[in-house]
Amino acid sequence: xxxxxxxxxWFFAFSLLITIPGLIFILLTPFSGGKAGLKFxxxxxxxxxxxxxxxxxxxxxxxxRAELALLGQPEATVTKTGRGFMDIRLTKLDLRAVEPSPTxxxxxxxxxxxxxxxxxxxxxTATVAxxxxxxxSSxxxxxxxxxxxxxxxxxxxxxxxxxxxxxxVSNNTQIPTEGDLGAIATALQAKFGPIAEQASLSxxxxxxxxxxxxxxxxxxxxxxxxxxxxxxxxxxxxKFGVTALxxxxxxxIVVLGIFAILGTLFDVxxxxxxxxxxxxxxxxxxxxxxxxxxxxxxxxxxxxxEPFAEIVNHSLLQTFGRSITTSFTVVLTLTALxxxxxxxxxxxVLALLxxxxxGTYSSIFNASPLLVVWQGWEDRRRGRxxxxxTSRRASA
Numbered sequence: 555x556x557x558x559x560x561x562x563x564w565f566f567a568f569s570l571l572i573t574i575p576g577l578i579f580i581l582l583t584p585f586s587g588g589k590a591g592l593k594f595x596x597x598x599x600x601x602x603x604x605x606x607x608x609x610x611x612x613x614x615x616x617x618x619r620a621e622l623a624l625l626g627q628p629e630a631t632v633t634k635t636g637r638g639f640m641d642i643r644l645t646k647l648d649l650r651a652v653e654p655s656p657t658x659x660x661x662x663x664x665x666x667x668x669x670x671x672x673x674x675x676x677x678x679t680a681t682v683a684x685x686x687x688x689x690x691s692s693x694x695x696x697x698x699x700x701x702x703x704x705x706x707x708x709x710x711x712x713x714x715x716x717x718x719x720x721x722x723v724s725n726n727t728q729i730p731t732e733g734d735l736g737a738i739a740t741a742l743q744a745k746f747g748p749i750a751e752q753a754s755l756s757x758x759x760x761x762x763x764x765x766x767x768x769x770x771x772x773x774x775x776x777x778x779x780x781x782x783x784x785x786x787x788x789x790x791x792x793k794f795g796v797t798a799l800x801x802x803x804x805x806x807i808v809v810l811g812i813f814a815i816l817g818t819l820f821d822v823x824x825x826x827x828x829x830x831x832x833x834x835x836x837x838x839x840x841x842x843x844x845x846x847x848x849x850x851x852x853x854x855x856x857x858x859x860e861p862f863a864e865i866v867n868h869s870l871l872q873t874f875g876r877s878i879t880t881s882f883t884v885v886l887t888l889t890a891l892x893x894x895x896x897x898x899x900x901x902x903v904l905a906l907l908x909x910x911x912x913g914t915y916s917s918i919f920n921a922s923p924l925l926v927v928w929q930g931w932e933d934r935r936r937g938r939x940x941x942x943x944t945s946r947r948a949s950a
Contacts (some may be wrong), residue, residue, distance in 0.1 A: 559867040562923035569804060569920055576811010579818060590668065592810065593817035596758050596769050597826035601645040602735070605753035607638045613746045615640060625738055633821060635897055639753050644735075685904075727752050770829040774791050774797050777805075777833055778802060781840050789847060793928050798843045801921040809905055810913040827902040829874045835909025842877050842917035849873050850922065862933075870922055881914040 558565075583591030596603055615632040618640060622630040631643045729752050730736040744748055778799060786795030809832065816822035849869040857865055889906040895903060 555872065557867060558870050558919065559863045559923055559926050562919075562926070565919035566924060570797060573804065573807045573811060576807055576814060579814035580807075580810055582818070583814065590818045591683070591814045593821055593823045595823040596645075596756065598770075598824070599645065600759055601643060602689040602755070602757040604633070604642040604644065604735070604755050605639050606642065606749050606754070607640070607730075607751045608746050608748070609750040610747045611638055617746065618642065618742065621742060622738070625741055627738070631821070639751075644738075679926055727754070730755070766826065773829060774806075774836075777836055779835070785840075785844065785847070785896055786845075789851060793925055794847050797921045797924040797928065798840060798847070800924060801843055801916040802836050802839055804916045804920055805909055805912045809835060809909045812908050813905065822901060822904075827903055828898070828905055831902050831905035831909065834906060835913055838910055839913030839917055842914060843882070843921045844899070845877065846870060846873050846917060847925075850925070862929045866922050866926050870918060874918065877914055877918060881910055884910050 562719075579591050582762070588594075607630055615634050618631060622628075622632070622642070627644055628861045629645050633641045633643075635641055641837065729749055730739055735755075739749065777893075780800045781802065784795075786792050789795070792933045797893050813822060813828075817824070846869060849872055850866055853865045853869050853872075857868075888903055888910065891903045892900060892907060
């Protein structure tokens, strides 16, 4: 019989081996100013992502990056994607539509003078003189700049609405021609030739991105605390809940660490779907852990009096095949999605794939062995506390 619990130190050492490098790269994120560690998409940082393809296939990302630096975007990143498209990320570009300045016709700045008689009406001049005599013959000459009457006319409007090109919409395929982005597009086409196709144009503000970060942190914290409370209540032992939470923390660090390493080396970004992937990983990992813990509780009642380490090891072997088979089928599906699903969901699927593998490993080789370590520490502590009491009774 394979002794999983007896070799727990090796499994703990392997977990440290895969988590410590990831932790180092995660900690590099705030200290490097975003140059190393986790790379966040515009969902969390705000900015613009513009996916275009030039008619000239020989245009390189370095050339586009250098031209963007001359156009006032020195921090722009350009990444080559499939079918010759380039993903251009602009962080300091304000894409909000500028409100058009109101024209003199729509300002309604005229202060009307009260009428003197029932037939006296103000003329089309900008101001009505108070000495104007009310009478049918008083027809003042029109002013060169006509103004609206004191009663707002139905045609008075604040001006034409901004064109759609002034405020780019997510997944817009129309190349912008106005505003800051329109000026950049014009300059790039003058330098490298016409843009043959635009795949998407997405932008998000800094306020929205900060709200997303807060919501993501709250979701993960609430989910983890809820899992801790439910497992503790379900098994009526805080050790089960805490060890399950440690296994979850292991999975989160593994996924974040690998994405921090990939972000540093290959500019892989954390997007809005990453939080969804993390919550899915947490749920899957807890599912495997609960299956093992439930078997431990059953065997503990059936084999009362046996060492706790043997009960846990026997329970792990009983559920090992089920856990591996379930996880392997999910891994096969995610691998197919990663290879053939396209770039739109590649980061989401990659996070799921890493998390499922890590969650299966932590449920079998981390959570249950940690439970054995904690139980052994409690047994030794109780033995030390009961030994003096026994000696006192014997001496008495």
